[in-house]
Amino acid sequence: MKERGAQARAWLFVLPALVLLSAYLVYPTIQTFRTSLFGGTGFNPNRFVGLRNYLLLLTHDSLFLSLSRWPPSGALVNNILWLILFSGGTLVFGLLIAVLASGTRLERIVKSAVFLPMVISATAAAVIARFLFSPDASIGLLNALFVALIPGLTPVSWLGTSEVVNYALIATGIWIWTGLSMTVLSAAYKSIDPQILEAARVDGASPWKTFWRISLPMLSQPLSFVAITMIINSLKMIDLVLVMTAGGPAGTSRVIGFSFYWEVFNNNLVGYGSAVAILMLIPLAPLMAVQVRRIRRQESGK
Amino acid sequence: MTEQTLRGTVSPGRVVKNVLVVALAVVWLVPTIGLLVTSVRPQADIAASGWWQAAVRPHFTIVNYANVLTARNFFANFVNSFIITIPATVLPIIIGALAAYAFAWLRFRGRNIVFMIIVALLVLPLQETWVPVLKMQSRLGLTGRYLALWLAHTAYGLPFAIFLLRNFFGELPRELFEAAKLDGYSEYGVFRSIVLPLSVPALASLGIFQFVWVWNDLMNALVLLQDQHKFPLTVAIQRLLGSYGSEWNLLASGAFISMSIPLLVFFLLQRYFVQGITAGAVKG
Numbered sequence: 001m002k003e004r005g006a007q008a009r010a011w012l013f014v015l016p017a018l019v020l021l022s023a024y025l026v027y028p029t030i031q032t033f034r035t036s037l038f039g040g041t042g043f044n045p046n047r048f049v050g051l052r053n054y055l056l057l058l059t060h061d062s063l064f065l066s067l068s069r070w071p072p073s074g075a076l077v078n079n080i081l082w083l084i085l086f087s088g089g090t091l092v093f094g095l096l097i098a099v100l101a102s103g104t105r106l107e108r109i110v111k112s113a114v115f116l117p118m119v120i121s122a123t124a125a126a127v128i129a130r131f132l133f134s135p136d137a138s139i140g141l142l143n144a145l146f147v148a149l150i151p152g153l154t155p156v157s158w159l160g161t162s163e164v165v166n167y168a169l170i171a172t173g174i175w176i177w178t179g180l181s182m183t184v185l186s187a188a189y190k191s192i193d194p195q196i197l198e199a200a201r202v203d204g205a206s207p208w209k210t211f212w213r214i215s216l217p218m219l220s221q222p223l224s225f226v227a228i229t230m231i232i233n234s235l236k237m238i239d240l241v242l243v244m245t246a247g248g249p250a251g252t253s254r255v256i257g258f259s260f261y262w263e264v265f266n267n268n269l270v271g272y273g274s275a276v277a278i279l280m281l282i283p284l285a286p287l288m289a290v291q292v293r294r295i296r297r298q299e300s301g302k
Numbered sequence: 303m304t305e306q307t308l309r310g311t312v313s314p315g316r317v318v319k320n321v322l323v324v325a326l327a328v329v330w331l332v333p334t335i336g337l338l339v340t341s342v343r344p345q346a347d348i349a350a351s352g353w354w355q356a357a358v359r360p361h362f363t364i365v366n367y368a369n370v371l372t373a374r375n376f377f378a379n380f381v382n383s384f385i386i387t388i389p390a391t392v393l394p395i396i397i398g399a400l401a402a403y404a405f406a407w408l409r410f411r412g413r414n415i416v417f418m419i420i421v422a423l424l425v426l427p428l429q430e431t432w433v434p435v436l437k438m439q440s441r442l443g444l445t446g447r448y449l450a451l452w453l454a455h456t457a458y459g460l461p462f463a464i465f466l467l468r469n470f471f472g473e474l475p476r477e478l479f480e481a482a483k484l485d486g487y488s489e490y491g492v493f494r495s496i497v498l499p500l501s502v503p504a505l506a507s508l509g510i511f512q513f514v515w516v517w518n519d520l521m522n523a524l525v526l527l528q529d530q531h532k533f534p535l536t537v538a539i540q541r542l543l544g545s546y547g548s549e550w551n552l553l554a555s556g557a558f559i560s561m562s563i564p565l566l567v568f569f570l571l572q573r574y575f576v577q578g579i580t581a582g583a584v585k586g
Contacts, residue, residue: 007411009489013404014416016397017460023438024457025423028431035433043437093326100323110327112572116334119568119575120561121518123536127543127557131340131550132333138352139550141336175330180579187580207315236427239520243540257429265525270433277430288422295421295465 029281036274045271053275063251064259064276075254078166082173082237082255087230089174094181094226095219098189099211111186115179122176126243129172133158159245162252169244169253176240177233181226188222189215225294232287235280256280341366341554348550366555376538376556383517383534383560385448386527390455390516395509397456398463399501403493405464406471407479417468423461432525439526446529454526455519459512466578470504471497507578510571514564535560 039049057064065074097114101107117125134140135157137147143155158168192215200210216223238257241247247254247262254262256276264273339353342362356362371377404410405417435454444450474497482492498505520536527533533541539556542549568575 006409006489010404010408010410010413013408013489013493014401017401017464018416020397020453020457021420021423021460024435024454025426025428025431025461028434028438029426031434032430043433097323097326100319100326104320104323106320106323106327110323112569113327113331116331116565116568119514119564121520121536121564123518123520123539124557124561127539127553128333128337130543131337131554138350139348141332141352141354144352144354175333178330183576183579187576232425236429238429243520243543246544257427260429261521261525264433274430274433277427280427280430284425284427288425291425292418292421295418 032274032277035271036278038271040271041268043270049271053272054279056272057275057279063254073252075256075259078253079235079237079255081166082170082234083231085167085170086173086177086234086237087227089170090177090181090230091223091226093174093178094185095223097178097182098186099215102186102189111182114182117176118179122239123243125172125176126240129168129175130159130244133168135160159253160249162249165245165249165253169241172244173234173237173240177230181230184222184226185219188219192218228287228290232284235284337554337557340550341558343551345551366551367559370552370556370559374538374542374552374556376535376559378531379533379535379538380559382532383536383563385532386451386455386523386534387513387516389448389452390459391509391513393452393456394459394463394512395505398460398508399467399498399505400493401460402464402467402471403497405468406474407492407497408489417464420461420464424465426461428458429521429525435526446527446532448527448532451523451527454522455512455516458522459515463508463512466508467501467504470501474500503574503577506571507574510567510574511578514567517564 035045036053037048037050038045039047039053059065061074062068063074065076066072071077097110101110104110117128132140132142135143135155137143137155140155140158142158146153147155156164159165196214196218197210200214201207205213236257237255238261241253241255241258242261245253247258257280260273260276260280262273263269263276267273336353339356340348342364343353343356344361344363344365347356347361371380405413439445439450444453478496478500479492482496487495517534518536519534520540523534523537524540535556539553539560542553542556
């Protein structure tokens with residue numbers, strides 16, 4: 001009897017959270033999957049089409065996936081580009097800054113400078129980046145530098161040229177998120193026992209070799225944490241693309257998250273857009289499993 | 303490079319390292335500085351010459367800030383941002399702390415499975431919930447009300463809140479709870495008088511995170527808050543950018559007004575920020 005009372009009271013503590021999580025996360029996910037099987041416009045598509053939305057997306061929507069010409073293009077391909085370059089870039093720069101700044105007199109200032117874009121909104125960051133990338137060489141610093149350094153060059157429209165726009169967006173993403181990677185890696189780097197590094201030095205290992213053979217392997221867990229976080233971020237990416245390019249020019253900078261937003265809220269294709277959202281879940285599902293396993297290991301390690 | 307470098311001596315390696323670090327910091331800062339300088343330049347100057355030329359002929363004004371706050375009514379959006387952010391920060395902390403306490407210290411059936419589901423929800427892309435959530439809002443009569451956004455931000459913030467606080471609560475010494483039980487404390491009494499007061503640093507970290515996250519949010523406000531009189535600063539800037547892509551005097555000052563609050567929070571409470579980030583990561 002007493003035990004049952006304790007059980008009930010425990011559930012009371014988690015009840016408010018469970019109600020909100022069910023109403024806002026779990027139930028909508030199931031609903032979105034259901035909606036993805038329906039076609040037509042409007043907020044309540046009621047024509048059952050089975051998996052046709054998925055089929056159309058993967059085979060007949062050149063803005064989502066186009067394999068007919070080399071190189072392949074579309075939101076899905078752009079997202080793969082994001083995944084590789086954004087995750088790689090934030091890891092490399094985060095590690096570079098964490099290691100280089102460690103122990104220098106300027107460490108705190110440098111870290112604050114790099115972390116700053118993490119603190120501001122993607123909207124503000126997008127304004128800053130659009131200003132930097134401006135095609136007008138008397139406004140955008142990047143074009144001003146290019147024109148000054150390379151005579152005869154005309155200003156480049158970084159965000160208006162389909163061949164460059166994705167790289168400009170990804171660079172902005174790296175600029176924003178390196179602060180997170182740096183913070184995590186720096187904390188881990190500092191927690192390496194200095195005696196180990198000292199021993200390597202006494203044994204005659206060069207700083208370069210010490211870094212590759214000793215420091216880096218010891219950072220493998222935080223590195224994988226940052227990599228997973230950044231892969232998840234790249235798969236969810238939406239606001240930066242919306243504010244900087246709205247998917248343009250001509251839809252060439254779309255990513256999956258943006259395609260979902262555009263199909264639902266701009267083109268009013270709710271079923272079709274829901275299919276995009278569900279497709280986005282497919283690569284995220286294994287990452288969920290990884291996350292859960294990581295926490296489990298942490299639990300049992302206690 | 304293999305030569306041992308003594309403390310205080312200037313080795314080429316150390317010089318290269320310092321130069322590289324400073325160069326990276328400059329690259330990271332310059333874009334923001336550019337917009338900051340632009341926000342205090344007269345409109346005519348912005349159109350005529352690059353912001354870097356302000357170093358040669360400095361001529362600054364605050365008229366852009368006055369314009370964007372009054373003529374564009376950014377002041378109202380500034381107030382809206384606070385109205386949205388404060389409850390959306392307090393609610394998930396309270397609800398998350400209650401749940402985290404149960405997950406850390408109370409025994410009930412299904413505890414571990416439910417907690418693992420919450421951890422999995424950390425990865426869920428929130429945008430895929432928008433359409434059903436919008437339908438639910440209209441059924442419940444929440445459309446166009448702040449309450450709609452408060453509840454959504456609370457729910458979206460809960461997985462991280464529960465995860466972070468449960469980790470922290472779990473580290474509190476077991477003896478504390480055993481002693482409290484002997485003293486006749488109820489579960490709620492333990493939570494209220496022992497767990498919460500001891501967890502102020504974790505609650506502060508979480509509060510700062512959630513505050514900055516909600517303050518900086520564009521998408522949820524844009525999609526779920528269907529009343530343009532209630533829009534926060536982020537949405538106001540996005541609209542300004544969409545309709546007047548080249549009004550840099552207003553865009554720059556507007557962006558800095560929106561950045562001012564999170565930057566203030568960051569510089570005053572940097573320690574908690576870093577704690578919050580590393581809490582979930584380094585333990586791994």
